[in-house]
Structure formats: C-alpha cells, structure tokens
Amino acid sequence: MAAEIQPKALTRKPVLLSKVEGSQDVVSMAAIVPKEDGVISVSEDRTVRVWLKRESGQYWPSIYHAMPSPCSCMSFNPETRRLSVGLDNGSISKYVYIIVVMMILFVLEMEWVLSTGQDKQFTWHCSESGQRLGGYRTSAGACGLQFDVETRHVFIGDHSGQVTILKLEQENCSLVTTFKGHTGGVTALCWDPVQRVLFSGSSDHSIIMWDIGGRKGTAIELQGHNDKVQCLSYAPHTRQLISCGADGGIVIWNMDVERQETPEWLDSDSCQKCDQPFFWNFKQMWDSKKIGLRQHHCRKCGKAVCGKCSSKRSSIPLMGFEFEVRVCDSCHESITDEERAPTATFHDSKHNIVHVHFDATRGWLLTSGTDKIIKVRLRRLL
Numbered sequence: 001m002a003a004e005i006q007p008k009a010l011t012r013k014p015v016l017l018s019k020v021e022g023s024q025d026v027v028s029m030a031a032i033v034p035k036e037d038g039v040i041s042v043s044e045d046r047t048v049r050v051w052l053k054r055e056s057g058q059y060w061p062s063i064y065h066a067m068p069s070p071c072s073c074m075s076f077n078p079e080t081r082r083l084s085v086g087l088d089n090g091s092i093s094k095y096v097y098i099i100v101v102m103m104i105l106f107v108l109e110m111e112w113v114l115s116t117g118q119d120k121q122f123t124w125h126c127s128e129s130g131q132r133l134g135g136y137r138t139s140a141g142a143c144g145l146q147f148d149v150e151t152r153h154v155f156i157g158d159h160s161g162q163v164t165i166l167k168l169e170q171e172n173c174s175l176v177t178t179f180k181g182h183t184g185g186v187t188a189l190c191w192d193p194v195q196r197v198l199f200s201g202s203s204d205h206s207i208i209m210w211d212i213g214g215r216k217g218t219a220i221e222l223q224g225h226n227d228k229v230q231c232l233s234y235a236p237h238t239r240q241l242i243s244c245g246a247d248g249g250i251v252i253w254n255m256d257v258e259r260q261e262t263p264e265w266l267d268s269d270s271c272q273k274c275d276q277p278f279f280w281n282f283k284q285m286w287d288s289k290k291i292g293l294r295q296h297h298c299r300k301c302g303k304a305v306c307g308k309c310s311s312k313r314s315s316i317p318l319m320g321f322e323f324e325v326r327v328c329d330s331c332h333e334s335i336t337d338e339e340r341a342p343t344a345t346f347h348d349s350k351h352n353i354v355h356v357h358f359d360a361t362r363g364w365l366l367t368s369g370t371d372k373i374i375k376v377r378l379r380r381l382l
C-alpha cells in the first residue's frame, strides 16, 4: 500500500476577496490595476471595462468602452497605462490597437506590440505609429506569446503543440529553434526572464518547464491537472508558478526546488525485473513455456516491467508527478516519504478558468471564467 501522506500545507489557501459580475459574455482577459482597487477586463460582449471597488466592497464598471466586435485578448502596461486590445475584426485606433488577434503583448522597451492571429501570422507593430514592422507564419494558430526583452527572443506556442522561438530585429526576424514536447496544443506560455525558464501549458493536461538558462536542454514535466491547462502566471520573486485548468483547478507550484527530468522509457522483449517475456516475444514464450505479458513502464527508472513487478503506485513530485503513477516495486521502496511531499498546492476555483492574472505586490490572484465572472482571491505568498 502506498503510504498515506497528507499534503503539507505549504501555503495558505486563497481567500476569495471579491467577484466581479456584470459582463454580458465571457471575460476573455482581465488584469489587476496596480495601486488602485481596480480591474480592467475585455469581454466577448464587445466591451472594455475598468471596474473600481466601491465602499460597499462591490466592483462597479467606472469606465465602459464599447468595441466594434468581441474582444479576444488584451495587454496592459501599468507604467504607461496603455491598453492594447485584440478584436476579431481589424483596424487600429490611437490608444487601442485593434487587430485580428488571439494573443497580444505590449513591449514598452521596444515600443512594440506583438500579436498572433487566427490566420497563423505572428506580427509586430510599432506601438507609437501603429505601423506594421514584420511578420512570421507559424505552423498553427497560436495561443501562447512571450518575449524576452534582453535578447529580443519571442516565444510562440501554437495549436500543433510546438513552441517557435524567433529572434526579432526592428523589421525582420530569424528562426532560432522549435520546442516539441506536448502531445496536445499549447494553450499558454509563461517566461521567467531571471531564471531564463519558459513554461508551456497544453491541452494534453501537462506543463513543461524548458530550462533555457541551464544550457543543458533540460525539460521538466509538471503533471497536476486532470484536464486541459488553460492559463499560466508566474511570480518570479517567490518562484511560484500558477496554472489553471479547464476543470477549475488552480495549482500553485513551488519552482524553488530541485526538480528531475523523467527518464526515457526503455525497450525490452521481457520484464527487466523478473525476465518474463512480453506478449510479442514468441521465441522466449515457446522456449520457456511461459505466457506473454503486457509491457508497462516504471515512471521513475523508465524500465520495461510486467504488471506484477509494478503493482504499486506513488506520486513523484520532484519529477512533476503530483498524482500517483505506476512505479516498479524496487523504485516504490526507494522513494522516501520526504520525496513524496507535494511541491504544489491544489485549489478549486469553482469555475472554468479562461484567464489568470497574479498581482505579486498584493498577493491578489484574479481568475476569469466561462461563467462570465471575474474572481479576485487573496493569496499571501510565504
């Protein structure tokens, strides 16, 4: 039997501070306005709203701006207070950039607005003149977009499951590399410019941490969702990754621990523990008069084993397996209780999250759901 370990309370449970209700349709994206009790949201109901907290504690829309078509995304820069909004029709206005976009990113340092469209085009515009500077065609529509200001690399995660890395110049770009690791489409990207780590969330339920700064090609998997990963947010100073799933689950990952890569699965014609043949190994089955067995793999050592030699399950949090997975009997014995201690905390947002925003200065976690509600939670970070 697997040892029953109670998840250690690493952090306190998020407390629901407020609900922002009143949108006529799903809020595609929203952000907390720093230093003010405010929330900006863009919605499929064609509105841009700034909600300010009243004395009653309720959020009321104090600015309401109707757009010509549903808003799919936004990028808000707190320093310049410039808001760029992506719509599903096209044209550019003075303070609001309107492009056919799925993702949008405003880069203050370069005066660039980066965007990806349903037409598989990645484009960048000058944020001052609105002029289109360049473009690149990705292999599929892209939902993830991140930028490294220091090296001018852009990361684009698309529906085919790959992440494209481009180096941007003022008016041209070059392909650096592509990351392939997900079996489903990439739904979200998050970049930590300090540790130089890229996180990609996918509809395959997993998150991959691509360690670029480590220069060893390490890619670490994080398995903590039972449904599509929809959005990611990162708190660099505490090294916590926040991921949200289609099932409403919020997982807060402690990335300040030494994590391990999962092993390659080994190939064998017989169990690498008890030497019984696998079912396609007719010769050994005949010679030893034994019935062929099904092949399984231990998630910890990667060995090909039979069911009898891998009857136990364990979580392996440092390998990213927060849920119990198949391990061989000897690995099961070798995993200590300490190694089974969770490295993430799990919370139920009680809505299907489409967007998450984390304000690290106040510990506010904002989620927007398909229920048309924005929830703001207090999450004190330790």
Ligand SMILES: [Zn+2]
Residues within 6 Å of the ligand: 271, 272, 273, 274, 275, 276, 305, 306, 307, 308, 309
């Ligand atoms: Zn066996």
Ligand SMILES: [Zn+2]
Residues within 6 Å of the ligand: 298, 299, 300, 301, 302, 303, 327, 328, 329, 330, 331, 332
């Ligand atoms: Zn093993």
